[in-house]
Amino acid sequence: MIRLPDSLVRHLFEPLWDRYEGSVRLATLARLRQSQWRSRAEIEAGQNLLLRQLVSHAAATSPFYRSRFAKAGIEPSAVRSIADLADLPLLTKDDVREHRDRIVSTAYRPDQLVLAKTGGSTGVALRVYCDRKGIQLRAGAALRADEWSGWRLGQPLASIWGNPPRPVTLKNKVRRLVKDRVIYLDTMHIDDQAVDDFLAEWRTMRPGLLYGHAHSIFILCEILRSSGISLNPSGVVATSMMLIESERRVIEEVCGIKVTNRYGCEEVSLIACECEEHRGMHLNADHNIVEFLRDDGTACAPGEDGRIVVTELINRGMPMLRYEVGDRGVPSDRDCPCGRGLPLMEHLTGRVADFLVATSGHRVAGISIIENTLTRLPGIAQMQVIQAEARLLQVNLVPGSEYGRETESALIASLQDYLGDEVQVRVEQVAAIPQEESGKYRFTICRV
Ligand SMILES: [Zn+2]
Missing domain, CATH: 3.30.300.30 (ANL, C-terminal domain)
Incomplete structure (x- = not known):
């Protein structure tokens, strides 16, 4: 593979690609780089504005929410903040499975929506749509979180997954060469040869970001450590929820930098991510409202473990209001020493099914x-x-x-x-x- 200079990709190919696709991805990144430094109150005001817009959109164009609001006795125009939705039942995975087509907004045609399919802990696939602009906004937020790890736009990536996607179409092959520049290690087929091939690609591409499920990155680093090989990425992002402390140490020893722990899911995308301080995870509050609830449905106090419920503010194609993710976590009222106004989650406690x-x-x-x-x-x-x-x-x-x-x-x-x-x-x-x-x-x- 040819390795183009990072600055060329950063300043030319990345912006060109967005222009070609008519995408707001990089514009979103630029906006979010600024907005993360706003005060907690300003961020909350922004959330409430988006929430009001989403609620009125959902009430007007989603048959499912129209009847839910009516049954719960909620007047959409009276919703000023998430607290005004306390009487709205949580959106469960079963709701999504049974009523998906009625949740989807009638303002969108099927070809304007992108499908995300998740495995789901019960083994029954969950299919959630997002409109195209929502996908671009999500991508912008993911890039900002990638930057917190030390990676910079334009640097190649190394992706450690099971069954990683391979580019098939010409468009995707071009995209991989000039923009994405990803090397893969498939953890479904990991042996000495696969690791050797991966290392050869690593030396050519010199990735700035090592990215994948925490345990998959650990497996790679454990093999490398036993051979005395180290890697030198600018950032390591572990996306699986279970970042075990002992595994974290192995990854950090081999990569020479701290692991950036991230939490999200297919249905509502990025939920929280550590910044360079690694003292809790910043909520993606520009795009989501995250609630932590006790079993009786009331809000947890800071430091108290509860069910994670997410309202994604930027998916108008299939509004997800008070979606119960199926994980538990602990909210925080601490300020992060980094100075960002984005609120913190102390930590993720785990998947309910685990x-x-x-x-x-x-x-x-x-x-x-x-x-x-x-x-x-x-x-x-x-x-x-x-x-x-x-x-x-x-x-x-x-x-x-x-x-x-x-x-x-x-x-x-x-x-x-x-x-x-x-x-x-x-x-x-x-x-x-x-x-x-x-x-x-x-x-x-x-x-x-
Ligand atoms: Zn921080």
Whole structure:
């Protein structure tokens, strides 16, 4: 592959591509670079303005919301802020599955919408549309978050995914050569040859950003570390929600810089991302309103773990008002030392489907279990805990060189400590933890 100078791509090909596509992507990036420094109050005023516009648009053009507003007794013109929507039922994944065509705005023709399909933790695909301008606005916000990692527009990318997309059409091949400039490592087929090929491409392209699921980046870095090879990107962005501390350290050792943890989903795009301070994740408040709710539906206090509910303000093709993402996280009222006015989320607690249930009935975040066993006990390279029945845990474990009876006993004791003494633990040694179809890894799976 030919490597064009970064400045040429940044100043010529990137803007030309937007002009060719009639896209507001880079204009959005320029706007968001400015708006991130506005005060909290100014950002909130901007959110409320977009919310009022979206609510009136949804009431006028979405049959689903028209009847929801009426049933909830909400007068669309009276909505001034998200608090005015407290009586609007949450938009669940089941709602999206059952009523998708009625949620879509009648102001858009099918060819003006882009489909995003998600795997979904239940295995049933969820299909969500976004209008073309919304896609461009999302892309602009993603670029700003990419820049927080240290990457600069115009630098090539290295993407670590399962089943990465390959350019097929001529347009996409040209785009890959002059603009996107991405090299891929497919984590579905990772072996010595694949890593060698990837490294050869890396040396030619010298990517500025290493990007992918946290655990996939970790697997690559673990292989490189054992061979004494280091990488030198300007930024590392981990997009999987489970960035395990021990894995983070390996990635940072191999790449020589801090990992930028990011959180989002296909349905509403980027939700939160760390800045260069790495002290919590900034909410993408220019484009979203994020609520953290208790189980009774009231708002969490700062520092209190709750269900994450997102209203995406920029998708007019298929308005997503109070969408329950299926994850839990902790809101914050801290100011970030970086000075940005975008509010912070302390951290993500995990995917609801990844919480295990203790015999006493309380739920335990999968990541806490993994971090307190995998990281602390010697000889566990990787593990996955599946709660097959209320009192039965299946542990798939990749043993390291120090693994032995003592570790196994300690592991079982620790899991029983978390979930209850009556819980039976079956440990099975495996060669690798399998990925899901999307290339994502799940460290805990709750089937009860
Ligand atoms: Zn910050």
